[in-house]
Amino acid sequence: MLNQRDVRLRFERRMWLFQAAVFVLLAILLFRMVNLQWLQHEGFMLQAEKNRINIVPILPTRGAISDRNGKGLAVNVVSYRLTLIPERVQEMKQTLAQLNALMQWTPHQFKRIAKRIKHARRDRPVLLADKLTWQQVAPLSARLHRFPGLNVQAGTHRFYPYKELTSHLIGYLSLARSGDLKAGYLHSEYVGRSGLERTMETRLHGTLGSQQEEVDARGRRIAVMKQDPPKMGEDIRLSINVDVQQAAAKAMTGRTGAVVVMDVHTGEVISLLSLPGIDTNQFTLGLEQQQWQAWLEDERRPLLNRTTQAAYPPGSTWKMVSGFAGLRHHIPLATGSTFCPGYVELADRRLRCWKRTGHKRVNLHQAIMHSCDVYFYELGDKLGMESLSEEGHLWGFGEATGIPLPPESRGHLASGLQTLHNGRKHNWYRGITMITAIGQGQTTVTPIQMARFAAAIANGGDILKPHLEADQPPEIIRHVDLKSDYLKRIQEAMFAVANKPGGTAYSRLRHAAWHIAGKTGTAQVIAMAQDDDKKKKSKIPELDRHKDHAWFMGYAPYENPKIAFAIFVEHGGHGGSAAGPVAAAIVNTMAEQEEASP
């Protein structure tokens, strides 16, 4: 054991050593610098001044992204950039004035260009403008000989022909940031920031090539020594059918929401539409801060990909999950019937059916066809929260689908509240379970999950991984075991929804080109006005943001399913009338295309 005096002495000795180490390190550096800057100075000077190898990177062309029919969704278009080497210009003022007349810059642009030239090195090309079209540079190219030092260079930039239509799916690019530079990107390169541009960055990007040039002290090229050509980025063909996406968008005009269409056998995503979109071309063209801010602050949240990143209450589309659970657990009601007087009484409260006058006697088929709430309140009450949640999980809810567009929302499955025991809370808990059975309450799902659910109903219970690329082998994540008779019952009820008088989507879908089986959903945004008649007297107009969300999910053709879809209209009102027509538009487009090319 050391005494304090020794401790102090030892500390001082060590500090001295530490200080010595520091000076050794500094001395090493100084020695190295003397070596480089003094002793080897001549040699380095020669290397620097006379004979230098300048490595000029050659950018690979980024891979294009097309839809399944080869229509370009992200393409490269030729554009031009204008550069000027200041030291080769004799009368800068005059030259700039002439250029200004030809290019018709705005005063603001002109000011910026003048400032850039003023601050630039005189012997290096200064970028005056980029992403110019041929029309813009044509008058200049003809007069280039009159402008020594001016140069027009051809290159490419990214262009998204479908703009808003594919903005969430394809994503956008922006100039490399410091983190990207560390990973080997160049300052002038663009990097995928969202959507597939980001997910498939490595494949789309390709590999940089380079050209070794001998240059003089002023950076002028003397000779090209060696060329290492770049490896072009891979072109990617998606499973998306942009015509279907366009038809869906047209049917959704003015709405906010999401449309997912999926192949029921392969899991290929045929349409992935989130509205409103943004014009992603504005990113590659140099996004104005103002525009970005406007998108960020827009109440309709155009930057959000509603198909995968947002989860919403499923409303009545959840009734199939409850129905499956009822059948699986052999609840007598699932094969029997009940009487719907328009409400269910629970202690001192009433849970209403959407149809105030009631559906009278209903069985499972009718309850789905007419979307009776009371039937499912009772079914849910008998099933309990756990069974409902388990069934939801089986069908792929509450988990990410694995679509290659991270980050993906998993949604949420309402689960049991076992901690509550006393009587009153028990009734409350029952109430929660009952509304969960009709798709209200805590449960939320993403449109992609919903489309996958519809596909699984159509294909006999296979939960598929959604693919975005064409010609990928299907991946079955799980098979939901269910008696085929039970599946058939639900399918028939979904058929009735769209094709039998009285079905909730009958009026909108009976004339569709294919027979559609589906289910409407109207998810309440604010709590259901139970017995509260006072609210009705309120003079405050119903705000749009309090309007219900509309759903329609299903598949077609009923007889031989090909596609499944989920349509979600934010604050769209009733599922059948708001989302139904979109399904018709999708199915009609698919049918038309199939007829055109058998």
Next chain:
Amino acid sequence: MIQNLRHMDKTILLCLLGLMTLGLLVLYAAVYHGDIRIFEKQVVFWLLGMSLFLAICFIPLRTLGLLAWPVYIIALLGLALVPLIGDVHMGAKRWLDLGVVAFQPSEMMKWALMLILAHWFASREPNTLIHFFVPLTITILPAALIIIQPDLGTTLVLLFAALGMLMVSGFAWRWILIALAASPIVLYGLWQNMHDYQKGRVLSFLNPELDPLGKGYHVIQSSIAIGSGGFWGKGFLQGTQGRLHFLPEQHTDFIFAILAEEGGLLAVSILLILYAILISRMLTIASHAHSRFAALLVTGITSIFILYAFINIGMVSGILPVVGVPLPFISYGGSALLTMLAALAIVMRVAIESKNQIPWQRPSSPLS
């Protein structure tokens, strides 16, 4: 209050002023043909940093001691969160997005580790097994989390700074040798966890001429820039290596090459002298600190400064692999500058508190 300001260490303030001037000049030279806003931003960072510096000078050291564990745990949690929810910058996850600002937990961890180690060593007798392994664990845990980001430079700084503190804290040499002997194992784990681009950098360091147009390019070009600067330099804004874009990352990690090319050995010597004065002044403050905690804390902070400077200049001049650490007070970057100024402010606080006090357990003091 005013007392505090008057007791500030003038030498450190003067060094800081010198480094700021030099740093801003070099940064201007590095970016003026490119994005001049980088320079303007750095000026703002300096203003912010100096305010932070002044503010921290008023925080009593006792408070810092209390903060040691919480700060360390927050930094550790932050590091653990990075692989889960961090922002990916092409292959490396280092940042946490806190909404308003992106935050780099590894940056915080360096200082948190110095704080916690100083706190640990200050109140304990060295040379027992437990008091050896606890600090070792405290160090290895964040180091491992930073390796997997992967961030080689910060990991090395962390490990060497911890070693420095181990030494100053008075452990017997045999313990320190054990720690050193363990380092090959750590190095092996490090290598296994490195990204290909980092492995490439180490390999190219070992033999840059092998692949002069590939990975070794950075080092060769920066060596040419430095060597061609000569004694007097090529003059302010007259460098050609940076201008011709031969230099990579010339406003961040490779900024030293610009200084050496345009300012020559003269400017390099000025920088090294400024560092030498600053660091030896910091060590003097450590020696005269009024408590063992303060002494160790200042030593730890000093080790980080010297390691930064040494690794950065070493890599730019080709005697160390390119690992990517900033040059203190010279490289562009807000979070590095702010944390370094904050750390220096802690040293300043120690100087203020220790003024007119007897250094801890000095033999001549009545305490012994």
